[in-house]
Amino acid sequence: MKYECIKAKSLLSKPHVADSWFHMNRSLNAYRGCEHGCVYCDGNSEYYHVENFYSHVRVKENASDILKKELGKLGFTSRSELETETLWSFLDDEDSKRIAEKVPRRLVIGVCGGVSDGFQQAEREYKVTYRILETLLDYSMPVFVLTKSDLVLDYLDILKEIHERAFANIVFTITCADDEIQKVFEPNASTTSERFDALKEIRKAGLFGGVMATPIIPTIGDNADNMTNLAQATKDAGGEFIQFGGMTLKPGRQKEYFMRIINRRFPKCYDLISRIYENNNTYGQPIWNRLPVNVMVMGRHICKQVGARDRSVRHRIPHEYESNNTVLGVLLDINFRMNMFLGMPRSTTKPYWELAARIEQGVDELSKLQTNGELIQHLMIDSSMEKTVEEILGSGTCEVLETLEARIDRMTETELDTDIRQSPDEFV
Numbered sequence: 001m002k003y004e005c006i007k008a009k010s011l012l013s014k015p016h017v018a019d020s021w022f023h024m025n026r027s028l029n030a031y032r033g034c035e036h037g038c039v040y041c042d043g044n045s046e047y048y049h050v051e052n053f054y055s056h057v058r059v060k061e062n063a064s065d066i067l068k069k070e071l072g073k074l075g076f077t078s079r080s081e082l083e084t085e086t087l088w089s090f091l092d093d094e095d096s097k098r099i100a101e102k103v104p105r106r107l108v109i110g111v112c113g114g115v116s117d118g119f120q121q122a123e124r125e126y127k128v129t130y131r132i133l134e135t136l137l138d139y140s141m142p143v144f145v146l147t148k149s150d151l152v153l154d155y156l157d158i159l160k161e162i163h164e165r166a167f168a169n170i171v172f173t174i175t176c177a178d179d180e181i182q183k184v185f186e187p188n189a190s191t192t193s194e195r196f197d198a199l200k201e202i203r204k205a206g207l208f209g210g211v212m213a214t215p216i217i218p219t220i221g222d223n224a225d226n227m228t229n230l231a232q233a234t235k236d237a238g239g240e241f242i243q244f245g246g247m248t249l250k251p252g253r254q255k256e257y258f259m260r261i262i263n264r265r266f267p268k269c270y271d272l273i274s275r276i277y278e279n280n281n282t283y284g285q286p287i288w289n290r291l292p293v294n295v296m297v298m299g300r301h302i303c304k305q306v307g308a309r310d311r312s313v314r315h316r317i318p319h320e321y322e323s324n325n326t327v328l329g330v331l332l333d334i335n336f337r338m339n340m341f342l343g344m345p346r347s348t349t350k351p352y353w354e355l356a357a358r359i360e361q362g363v364d365e366l367s368k369l370q371t372n373g374e375l376i377q378h379l380m381i382d383s384s385m386e387k388t389v390e391e392i393l394g395s396g397t398c399e400v401l402e403t404l405e406a407r408i409d410r411m412t413e414t415e416l417d418t419d420i421r422q423s424p425d426e427f428v
């Protein structure tokens with residue numbers, strides 16, 4: 001393994017607006033390249049321009065300094081800069097709310113994602129992720145961690161402090177229930193059992209946490225045994241949710257490497273997987289009607305059986321109005337169901353996403369606007385959207401979402417009763 005220390009010029013990604021997958025606003029990478037070695041990793045594709053992705057890790061040793069500068073440019077001030085710790089502790093809720101209204105809305109920062117795992121082995125030596133967390137704590141930023149490593153438990157103390165000031169949401173990517181199959185696809189990550197154990201610790205410590213079961217590998221992971229075991233283990237570990245998702249395979253390096261491993265370890269699956277990704281779609285999307293099952297729909301069905309939630313959770317950012325967060329969460333659920341489950345056109349989903357984006361960027365307290373009859377005027381919405389918002393404010397859900405979910409459940413029942421696949425016996 002080659003480690004190379006580099007000076008990053010920038011760190012934070014462009015803004016994620018109303019992100020219905022992870023609910024984050026910006027993300028960052030402490031490293032480029034990842035020694036976890038996941039065979040399906042998107043970061044290995046030429047698209048990200050990281051040569052020798054699995055064996056050469058670039059360490060952004062100045063990451064926390066860059067982060068401080070970038071947060072400063074966005075208008076944030078750290079506690080240590082202002083030395084306001086004492087002052088804040090004397091403020092009551094109303095005072096802090098008034099102060100919070102004068103500073104930018106805090107951002108949920110994703111640590112790390114895309115082209116690295118922030119808790120890979122390099123972190124033991126370089127501690128770049130740790131210094132990033134220290135900075136985020138100083139700025140009281142909510143943190144979203146996505147990882148395949150139980151090394152995150154070494155940082156429980158600082159994560160707890162972040163959770164006290166904002167929140168820490170620790171989500172584990174877990175896709176194969178069987179440790180032996182998992183080792184083929186994620187050779188250097190923590191085992192599946194270790195990740196579930198870590199999730200249990202995270203939840204015991206009072207932090208938010210759940211599971212992203214993505215990517216579920218077609219013909220290998222998309223069977224009832226694997227997905228039920230994952231959902232059950234999530235529930236047993238106290239995870240807030242498990243969200244299933246499919247796999248993309250970009251043509252070129254990513255696809256070639258993945259198919260080489262399939263050929264070697266799962267030869268009986270090779271032809272079917274090749275046919276699913278035969279289109280060589282630039283973004284790696286499969287030919288949908290060749291997929292054996294829709295893993296999201298099947299995942300929902302399984303979650304209902306097990307009693308687990310199949311959707312990530314929208315957590316309230318400090319000083320954000322409770323009613324605004326509730327409406328935002330349901331609008332993003334609608335958007336997610338329409339897009340990811342039902343493949344509805346953008347023109348249908350757009351009004352929900354646009355309203356979610358507007359609320360996220362900061363509007364007055366929705367419950368008060370409702371009382372004053374000002375929702376339409378303030379949010380610039382029509383009366384049917386006003387009805388949806390009012391329903392959510394009243395009951396935490398709405399007819400649009402319930403109708404969508406009922407439709408998905410009907411699909412689930414008819415499709416899956418005849419088609420819940422068995423575990424592969426192709427593993428050799």
Ligand code: SF4
Nearest residue numbers: 034036037038041116
């Ligand atoms: S942990 Fe994530 S970034 Fe690292 S190799 Fe696996 S999929 Fe890629």
